[in-house]
Amino acid sequence: xxxxxxxxxxxxxxxxxxxxxxxxxxxxxxxxxxxxxxxxxxxxxxxxxxxxxxxxxxxxxxxxxxxxxxxxxxxxxxxxxxxxxxxxxxxxxxxxxxxxxxxxxxxxxxxxxxxxxxxxxxxxxxxxxxxxxxxxxxxxxxxxxxxxxxxxxxxxxxxxxxxxxxxxxxxxxxxxxxxxxxxxxxxxxxxxxxxxxxxxxxxxxxxxxxxxxxxxxxxxxxxxxxxxxxxxxxxxxxxxxxxxxxxxxxxxxxxxxxxxxxxxxxxxxxxxxxxxxxxxxxxxxxxxxxxxxxxxxxxxxxxxxxxxxxxxxxxxxxxxxxxxxxxxxxxxxxxxxxxxxxxxxxxxxxxxxxxxxxxxxxxxxxxxxxxxxxxxxxxxxxxxxxxxxxxxxxxxxxxxxxxxxxxxxxxxxxxxxxxxxxxxxxxxxxxxxxxxxxxxxxxxxxxxxxxxxxxxxxxxxxxxxxxxxxxxxxxxxxxxxxxxxxxxxxxxxxxxxxxxxxxxxxxxxxxxxxxxxxxxxxxxxxxxxxxxxxxxxxxxxxxxxxxxxxxxxxxxxxxxxxxxxxxxxxxxxxxxxxxxxxxxxxxxxxxxxxxxxxxxxxxxxxxxxxxxxxxxxxxxxxxxxxxxxxxxxxxxxxxxxxxxxxxxxxxxxxxxxxxxxxxxxxxxxxxxxxxxxxxxxxxxxxxxxxxxxxxxxxxxxxxxxxxxxxxxxxxxxxxxxxxxxxxxxxxxxxxxxxxxxxxxxxxxxxxxxxxxxxxxxxxxxxxxxxxxxxxxxxxxxxxxxxxxxxxxxxxxxxxxxx
Numbered sequence: 001x002x003x004x005x006x007x008x009x010x011x012x013x014x015x016x017x018x019x020x021x022x023x024x025x026x027x028x029x030x031x032x033x034x035x036x037x038x039x040x041x042x043x044x045x046x047x048x049x050x051x052x053x054x055x056x057x058x059x060x061x062x063x064x065x066x067x068x069x070x071x072x073x074x075x076x077x078x079x080x081x082x083x084x085x086x087x088x089x090x091x092x093x094x095x096x097x098x099x100x101x102x103x104x105x106x107x108x109x110x111x112x113x114x115x116x117x118x119x120x121x122x123x124x125x126x127x128x129x130x131x132x133x134x135x136x137x138x139x140x141x142x143x144x145x146x147x148x149x150x151x152x153x154x155x156x157x158x159x160x161x162x163x164x165x166x167x168x169x170x171x172x173x174x175x176x177x178x179x180x181x182x183x184x185x186x187x188x189x190x191x192x193x194x195x196x197x198x199x200x201x202x203x204x205x206x207x208x209x210x211x212x213x214x215x216x217x218x219x220x221x222x223x224x225x226x227x228x229x230x231x232x233x234x235x236x237x238x239x240x241x242x243x244x245x246x247x248x249x250x251x252x253x254x255x256x257x258x259x260x261x262x263x264x265x266x267x268x269x270x271x272x273x274x275x276x277x278x279x280x281x282x283x284x285x286x287x288x289x290x291x292x293x294x295x296x297x298x299x300x301x302x303x304x305x306x307x308x309x310x311x312x313x314x315x316x317x318x319x320x321x322x323x324x325x326x327x328x329x330x331x332x333x334x335x336x337x338x339x340x341x342x343x344x345x346x347x348x349x350x351x352x353x354x355x356x357x358x359x360x361x362x363x364x365x366x367x368x369x370x371x372x373x374x375x376x377x378x379x380x381x382x383x384x385x386x387x388x389x390x391x392x393x394x395x396x397x398x399x400x401x402x403x404x405x406x407x408x409x410x411x412x413x414x415x416x417x418x419x420x421x422x423x424x425x426x427x428x429x430x431x432x433x434x435x436x437x438x439x440x441x442x443x444x445x446x447x448x449x450x451x452x453x454x455x456x457x458x459x460x461x462x463x464x465x466x467x468x469x470x471x472x473x474x475x476x477x478x479x480x481x482x483x484x485x486x487x488x489x490x491x492x493x494x495x496x497x498x499x500x501x502x503x504x505x506x507x508x509x510x511x512x513x514x515x516x517x518x519x520x521x522x523x524x525x526x527x528x529x530x531x532x533x534x535x536x537x538x539x540x541x542x543x544x545x546x547x548x549x550x551x552x553x554x555x556x557x558x559x560x561x562x563x564x565x566x567x568x569x570x571x572x573x574x575x576x577x578x579x580x581x582x583x584x585x586x587x588x589x590x591x592x593x594x595x596x597x598x599x600x601x602x603x604x605x606x607x608x609x610x611x612x613x614x615x616x617x618x619x620x621x622x623x624x625x626x627x628x629x630x631x632x633x634x635x636x637x638x639x640x641x642x643x644x645x646x647x648x649x650x651x652x653x654x655x656x657x658x659x660x661x662x663x664x665x666x667x668x669x670x671x672x673x674x675x676x677x678x679x680x681x682x683x684x685x686x687x688x689x690x691x692x693x694x695x696x697x698x699x700x701x702x703x704x705x706x707x708x709x710x711x712x713x714x715x716x717x718x719x720x721x722x723x724x725x726x727x728x729x730x731x732x733x734x735x736x737x738x739x740x741x742x743x744x745x746x747x748x749x750x751x752x753x754x755x756x757x758x759x760x761x762x763x764x765x766x767x768x769x770x771x772x773x774x775x776x777x778x779x780x781x782x783x784x785x786x787x788x789x790x791x792x793x794x795x796x797x798x799x800x801x802x
Contacts, residue, residue, distance in 0.1 A: 047064045088221055157235065
């Protein structure tokens, strides 16, 4: 740890805790010395495979020291498992099989081939594997894997033009190639910037783009791993796991299909409550009910939309989880009711560490029932966190998950709307070395008893599972909202995340885009940063540029560390306050669009924030764009990422684009210089898109008409929470001579919108309109029509070149 980080850590945790952290590190090291590992031998390639046993959906190959099982889960999805090694518990897996598939087997001179209708595998006798498409082109090649003790590694060949994305949360470029990454969830220590690795939430997954197509590979192995993606050997990736079987799932197809298949396997993100897509205000910490009231009043006084306030650890009694400090929050339920009456929801933080205090009911009950992790000698493991010495629930035990989940009941009864899970990598304070449990700590692992080497990366995932299952049980008519700092593959089934304790710098703002995009390509569609950075004092300009970028990300929260200057928008004065107000109002306008994207994510796994290559993965010019992003497929957002900039270059992909602010039209592909005064950022709408916006106490459907062809879009509506009726309106439009024809298909049982649909056209000036044969009045570029199946409009195209 460098001196700057050491001083920051002392400031955050306090001097007394810092001294205790020395003892915690010493105790951890003592246990690690007791658990001696055998000396590592040299890496050995697997011995040649000798036999193939055909299976209806794959095959099993055996050799003297290893076995390979290949199973097709769908024509374009295949699972490969090399053993020996403990098989993973299926915590990440939501569906074992995606489609029925039949596989053809063929023996060759140097191995075997397996073929589905979509792809083929060549398995060589030496253990090398080649993946081919229907035309016989190789799109992935693996060399024979190697073993060393319990560890596995293998080498994957990379093409010269190949780009690699994903790996979960990373402070790295969007294209992960050329670096080494550690797969071990870790708190970087109060502040981090670009290049820090590892971070809180790793996913052993990458998405590849190259000239022969795209594929995604997910390694279902929770042990610590190293992904060397062309750093030590430019034309190859080395993947090394310290234990467990070498199991991988390989998916083939364009990126939207890859995320759809991956989330079919590991679970779709559920539809959140609509308020969660609004603006969240937070700080470490609002330390009293009166301070919370004052903050909420400030948002009303300055006419700033607010949807949620987060309570950090100081609402607790001595940082004891599931307690409330009754001196500072004498009536938490009453406070929550007040806020709810103002349209503001309350989210409270929950940490896994339970203070070792015999007078504390959660600790006392947990000890009596055997709920906490233990050391090899049977004693409770204790680590140092905010309350002091703590014990930790073993979330790999289903009884512990049920017991822990029951503690959310009192908060739900008080009206808490959401829960924020922190410190669940899991983190324990130490003066040096790994800030987590010793490797030897024991975990139930559903009854098979393993140590922390296997359980570590699963801890955050299973904490969120415990809470999710409890919230669904305790409030069956409400959708849970969970926010987590850590997790693993499958976390999207339970929780959102954020980018953690990022520093306050322009470089960190730029990094935020690549981090959020990488999370989306790792199957986690809901994330966002602490606006302005967590651990510093952003300038007014940096704050508002960060605010503008975050306004287009799924999780929109203002948060900062203890000891930093206040960060509420009015603190910065004018013009920052007015600019923040305008973007908060724009976020409210965007809620129907964001909510529709959330529904789409629940159906297909598509991230809300997408890289530009999502539109066309075959265009290499888009492969490394990380200073702009798509919000859905309609909006292209180009945040300002440099101090003093009042214009920036933007790459517009192929097609027609509208400037959101002026309606000026531009043609892509093109690099354009876009104006970016302090009060706005470059924002473009793709022609052929539907953009539902909250306007005039309802929703206006904005249709951006293309001169080259038609367009399509979806609008989703329901009550905003619960599991009641919904309605999906699918629109498709096209030119028919001089007329624009719009077709609508309705799904769901929710009633038609009261007052019909309000449509506003861009790039088209309607003169007359008929809804299902009946005339509809036109006012300028807008019309209000009763629900329809077919809408026909006469008018003329409007061109407004930039």
